Amino acid sequence: MLMVAWSVVRLIYWMLIVxxxxxxxxxxxxxxxxxxxxxxxxxxxxxxxxLFEIISIPCMLHYKWxxxxxxxxxxxxxxxxxxxxxxxxxxxxxFKLKALSELKTETKIYYGIFIALVxxxxxMSYVYAPFNGDDSFxxxxxxxxxxxxxxxxxxxxxxxLIDLDIRHALAVITMWIAFxxxxxxxxxxIVSHSAVQVLFIPLVYYVxxxxxxxxxxxxxxxxxxxxxxxxxxxxFGNVSITTPAAFFLTRTWQGKALLCNIVFPMIFWIxxxxxxxxxxxKEVQGGFKEKLKLTAPLWxxxxxxxxxxxxxxxxxxxxxxxxxxxFTLVLLFVSKRWTVLVxxxxxxxxxxxxxxxxxxxxxxx
Amino acid sequence: xxxxxxxxFVELKEYFGGHGxxxxxxxxxxxxxxxxxxAVFIIVSEHDLPKKAxxxxxxxxxxxxxxxxxxxxxxxxVPGFDEGREYYRLLWLIPQYIVLAYAAxxxxxxxxxxxxxxxxxxxxxxxIVFTGKYVYTExxxxxxxxxxxxxxxxxxxxxxxVAPEDEEERVTVAFxxxxxxxxxxxxxxxLMPYGADYIEEGYLEPVYNAYKNVEEVxxxxxxxxxxxxEATRFNVCFYVVVPEDTExxxxxxxxxxxxxELVDKVGHFYVYKDPVAIKKAQEEExxx
Numbered sequence: 001m002l003m004v005a006w007s008v009v010r011l012i013y014w015m016l017i018v019x020x021x022x023x024x025x026x027x028x029x030x031x032x033x034x035x036x037x038x039x040x041x042x043x044x045x046x047x048x049x050x051l052f053e054i055i056s057i058p059c060m061l062h063y064k065w066x067x068x069x070x071x072x073x074x075x076x077x078x079x080x081x082x083x084x085x086x087x088x089x090x091x092x093x094x095f096k097l098k099a100l101s102e103l104k105t106e107t108k109i110y111y112g113i114f115i116a117l118v119x120x121x122x123x124m125s126y127v128y129a130p131f132n133g134d135d136s137f138x139x140x141x142x143x144x145x146x147x148x149x150x151x152x153x154x155x156x157x158x159x160x161l162i163d164l165d166i167r168h169a170l171a172v173i174t175m176w177i178a179f180x181x182x183x184x185x186x187x188x189x190i191v192s193h194s195a196v197q198v199l200f201i202p203l204v205y206y207v208x209x210x211x212x213x214x215x216x217x218x219x220x221x222x223x224x225x226x227x228x229x230x231x232x233x234x235x236f237g238n239v240s241i242t243t244p245a246a247f248f249l250t251r252t253w254q255g256k257a258l259l260c261n262i263v264f265p266m267i268f269w270i271x272x273x274x275x276x277x278x279x280x281x282k283e284v285q286g287g288f289k290e291k292l293k294l295t296a297p298l299w300x301x302x303x304x305x306x307x308x309x310x311x312x313x314x315x316x317x318x319x320x321x322x323x324x325x326x327f328t329l330v331l332l333f334v335s336k337r338w339t340v341l342v343x344x345x346x347x348x349x350x351x352x353x354x355x356x357x358x359x360x361x362x363x364x365x
Numbered sequence: 366x367x368x369x370x371x372x373x374f375v376e377l378k379e380y381f382g383g384h385g386x387x388x389x390x391x392x393x394x395x396x397x398x399x400x401x402x403x404a405v406f407i408i409v410s411e412h413d414l415p416k417k418a419x420x421x422x423x424x425x426x427x428x429x430x431x432x433x434x435x436x437x438x439x440x441x442x443v444p445g446f447d448e449g450r451e452y453y454r455l456l457w458l459i460p461q462y463i464v465l466a467y468a469a470x471x472x473x474x475x476x477x478x479x480x481x482x483x484x485x486x487x488x489x490x491x492x493i494v495f496t497g498k499y500v501y502t503e504x505x506x507x508x509x510x511x512x513x514x515x516x517x518x519x520x521x522x523x524x525x526x527v528a529p530e531d532e533e534e535r536v537t538v539a540f541x542x543x544x545x546x547x548x549x550x551x552x553x554x555x556l557m558p559y560g561a562d563y564i565e566e567g568y569l570e571p572v573y574n575a576y577k578n579v580e581e582v583x584x585x586x587x588x589x590x591x592x593x594x595e596a597t598r599f600n601v602c603f604y605v606v607v608p609e610d611t612e613x614x615x616x617x618x619x620x621x622x623x624x625x626e627l628v629d630k631v632g633h634f635y636v637y638k639d640p641v642a643i644k645k646a647q648e649e650e651x652x653x
Binding site: 124126127128129130131132133135136137139140143144146147148154155156157158159160187189190193194208211212215216219222225226227228229230232233234235236237238239240241242243244245246249250259260264265268271272275315319322323326327330331334 | 379380381382384392393396414415416418419423451453454456457458460461462463465466467469470473474486489490493494496497498499500501502503505506507508509510511513514515516535545546547549550551552553554555556557558559560561562563565
């Protein structure tokens, strides 16, 4: 029992606390009005994922034997240092709750329903075990890393060693799950099917919440209503096996599910903020540097989201780059600032590097 | 061109849940129409250009682009996109849920009377429920979890029975199709002669063939035990797992008659150890 409790503590530490502490290190880039516990966590998590990608892909490509141990050791050192720095920069003022009494009773009830619906989905993710054939690839790969120390070099069908399957190997979310599993001494299949939901289900709704916050900044009472709609659409969105809702609630742990439910909505959120900032940027006094302070955080965030898209799926980098490019053109039209092109280019550099590795490793084009 | 358009339309309809059953098709079309109506409503009623572009114009453009045959023709040519099998993923770029929820909120905002507003809210939710499908509906793909691994308990029990100890060599075990999906999600040290891809892609593999290609006799599928064991011995499977006989599937003979030893019965499955295969492995090891 004590061992189980210790594993749960480590799960919470590696899945929730470390990303938050990393966020504390870097949240100075966020403008004051956007610096919250939630955005700090999101920023930290994106950096946490990005670091994993930067460390795991070279380890996977360079080492065959004990690749996962090499990757894990480096990642633990780097993230622990950052988490330690973050702990020293802990900002308790972020945790001050805004007065709920300002809200109307009806709005409070709607918030209550929204939270209850999210909790319901988390509970149901334990109660039900959806069957999905792809798990015999993704989850088996996570487990092979945890139990056999190989990174994407074990044939998930037979268990024999194979060459790196570059078509899937660069989407290292499976290896990140293996890292969480190994670091908390919990079986990778349990982490996939019964642990990561605690992180990903609230995270998906938090991203929608952030979108709603921008959409309804002048009509805040609409926000919980918007969130109830999104929740109900998700819960009743299993109309086919290919919808984002079906992916979200029946294979939450898979990269594809995270791609369509976190990455793409996040790109919409970031661009909504950029559009929102257009007039602010125009009004900024003090030249380029001051403008950069306002605009750079969102481009950095977009770059991190792009990196996360590659971690989820190879296809992700194409789609996320495409979305970013298209919305940048709209932003260019709206803002009349050519510098947005520079920002967009910087934000897709990780995708270009990723794509280069993919081609060099024989991914083909 | 028209043929490709129809193909794209069918994919779009299937994405929204229309799989050929009239009720489902109706619901799918209703959802599609509601979604497009929501996007158009945003285009008409939203005054903020970026919001109009992202949640009104963009979704409509994407649906049109999805149906446009040239898009599909290009998509199919791009390597890595599985020859168009993943074409539906283009639809992921549409913020469908934001569009629906946002349009619904905009409509609610236009209603002045509180009671009417609340009633409309409930009706809108009911429409979503009616056109949708509850994700936690029990069926082939959604079952109550038996454990935290979310894999069948029988698989775990069998794996515990056959798994090598820490210092031992890995073992190869032949499992019937229904268990194959889960084995390597529980123990990476258990090897198998075939796995999920073989089933999905229909690869030819002797052990899988022997399990699968049964001879029909009076409506009962007879698994050829000789053929199965010949294949498992060729693959040096130390253990062979077979499902218990049912009214629709039976083994042609008791595997003990072929020299296997029954280790245990786990749930609906018999677990046999094959001394002949073990001996073969030992001899192969001795001979280098």
